[in-house]
Amino acid sequence: MSLSAPVPGIFWVSSGVLPAYKDALPYDNYVKWYENVHIPDWMGGKAGAITTAWRYQSADARRPTPFLVTYKYPDVAALAAPEFLNVTLTDPALPGGGPVNKVAQFIAMAGPHVETWKSGSTGDERGPILVTEAIEPSFKTNPVNYTDFFEDWYHSTYIGEVSRLPGWRRTSRFNNTMGGGPRLLALHEFDESAFEANTTKIPGLLGSSADTKYVQGTAKSIEMVLWRLVRVYGDGTVPWGEPWEDKII
Template sequence: MGGIDKQAKGSNPGILWVNSKITKPDELSPQAYQKWYEEVHIPDIFKSGGIKEASRWETVNPSDERPYLAVYPLEDLDFLQTAKFKAIPVHDKNLPGSHAIFDIADFDTRYYRFVQLYEPAGSESKSTLIVSKGQPDFVISAGFTPSDDEDYENWYRQEHLKEVSGITGWRRTERYALTFARQNRKPVGEKQISEPPKFLTMHFFDGESLPAKELEGAGNSEWTKKNMSSMKETSMGIFSKLSQYSKDGSKP
């Protein structure tokens, strides 16, 4: 298929990436968690003013420790340092116990700076990280800390994106660099989850399922093998769509 680079909207674009799990399933069911997330938390986030879109995803692998992923595109990543963002409520009277979400769920929260948006030539989306025709069916969220940043970047731009764009159902690829990570808003210095990978790639696909054989074939080149074998750290998650929202109240 092939694709082209596109610009993200905003002066300092990026995403808020949140991978979460329920820690007290005897107190909080997946259904209640979804209700809080989509009927309380996302509206509260939109009220903060700096975030206009949200998408939620669920892992396809039942053994994954953190089954839920939420992604929020931002036109200005600096918004995440503001008092308005930090004031987003984390308590709700309908939550059990202390009514604090952090007491019954755990959040791996990361801020990512935009690096690259690669889409099919002629794509309808313009200067955005969530396209107008709606949420894709799957996202592969892949984190990497390469041993050679320059070779990694060249590999992606000169070879790997072209390979991935030829896979059945490919919608687009977004690439980011980590700027900040924290677990459950713990104070800096408290024990956190392990250091996340330096770079994030999100490959989006449409279809009833992912083409496993084609995806496997995209890793057969010598350049790919060289980069993957020398990675200092990797992480991989495959998620299917749950819901997508925009600040105006619509579900794109």
């Protein structure tokens, strides 16, 4: 039996129907299956492993993976629990009965919560607008100790730039420990009024300082996507980490 303390974290999954199956599985039908069958099945895969799931929709209807779910794990190690292998990926609602990974594309990230900043006026509910930011920094570029530079930039410069944007509510950082994807994930929450209704693109990084432009210019990859909250499963007020750890700006 492990005596290590639980480490809260995230399981982040975006998905969409593959082009070859869009006629056989219209997106609305995929949404019904995912929302009403798969999310409840996954949350029930292991008792107590997941407290909450937040379901988002991409603001860009052309995005190949417009469906997003973020799951809160009180202990992210539970993601590897064998019970999740028993969650069925087949269903009569899917073409040929499934499995779903035959007819849909999935992009997943998971890992521990690092830190959260929030506005002093922010309540416990998630913001209705979400900007996800997946970064793969170039740790081999100058300055030599880029890890320290990156952390100092994030704390001293970047979070200040983000928090001054109209409608900002909260930013939460995570380390993505799943192989093959960007190492860093941030969730920026905003009020509905923060973006125009027809906005689908976030041009570059949020912020315009010299250090921010340097990080943007040297990063191996950066992807920012705007989403809108659609549905909450479970306790929508649960924080990503310990609530007393949140930094108030």
